[in-house]
Amino acid sequence: MKMSFRLLAFFVPIFVFAVASGKQPKEHYHRYMLSDYRPQHNPRTQMDYKRHKAPVYPIDETHHKNISDTMGPLIKLVESEETIALQHLLVRIYIHEKFHCMGVVISEMLILTASTCFINMSPEEYMVKTSDDILHAAVKSNTSYHFIRNQELLTVLRFREAVFFPQIVNGAFSVRMCAHILEENSRALLPTYIRWRHSVYTQRTVVLALEECRTRMHDPMGKVFTDTMFCVRNKKYTEHCQPTFGNPLVYEGEICGINIMGHNCPKIFGVDVYVNVYSPDSYITNRVEAIKKLNIESAIF
Template structure:
């Protein structure tokens, strides 16, 4: 009888990208070789070797290179997410891919918004409603949908902060599946709002 592989909890798929001991982005493990994150998190060519991937158990990994994510987004949004290729293969726990939603959440349903504190040590989760792409475009001054296209999902965020929190690459969850990756951070475009990219499988 073959050994049954148990999928880790969703939190274990979350990683932090560290540069000079500071969190610069987050991402999710999608297989033993790759991490999915926001395109804005792509390390500069001369920084790839200096960015560390910090896993849930505080072990680290390295990045060899990055590629556009074609299999985790709708075609029109493929340039908004990237795959970071890891220097060392992850262990058997990640043989099973994380649950990723095949369709975007219905607009009327709330989703679970994740965020990290400034040091990246505390993960917070809260239920939040979605908002329309039209409203999101208006709030971040993107009337032509250059950033917020038809394949994005925007969430309302009641958090207020005086500075930009670099929660780029952190996921949101719907029905216990990853359904999007934060591409706008928190308060980095406009006070008190966040935008997220829907990333169907």
């Protein structure tokens, strides 16, 4: 309080002297200090305020097309007409209570994820958190699976106890995987699980040519980027590495790839790298069924 009086005693004589000498003081005074003006931007309190119409900006249709609902794309099931939202199949994998990467449930017993999550790590048990935030114990499966073409880059985990989803009527299930390798310019869905929102952001993307992928990855000779891998554009750029390891790529409701490098890891490439996941048995079965529907025998005889 004493300090305030001392400041007033110091500045008031200077102000009086400036006014008496006909010079303008250097201090700037706002209108609300000298009148009833109040800058609330409301005509009831500021009489000279005039409302202006808000500008109308064009709607970015491509932005809305790229974003799906928060549950992600629907995934088809084998030998069934049922589908299930991807969010129910995505799991978070923990080692020693620390989050490491994502994975996708491909049956009531199996989880598919990226081996790059577990470099120099071989724990006896993994803890897997499903979409309902329940932890389940899982172990690494040493069985070879026909849908994996690169055993070094993909890992299959096995639940210690079968996990069933109320969204699936039959209980036991297995998800559909691509019947063939995705070709250049194939249009697919790139889902990203946002942990703090517990939701899935999905954008449309395009598969790039193998040569372009290797050029972007600075690996023109294909020493690291082999023909079992492919890349897609990711328009959601981030400044830092986004650990999306283990997230799947979806094509026409089927799982076609698993992310093995995250997004912009270890630096910005502008593309996401996946390992091919496909089931040639499904392709052969689909082709046989298509041939049967043609009814060739009746046409010939």
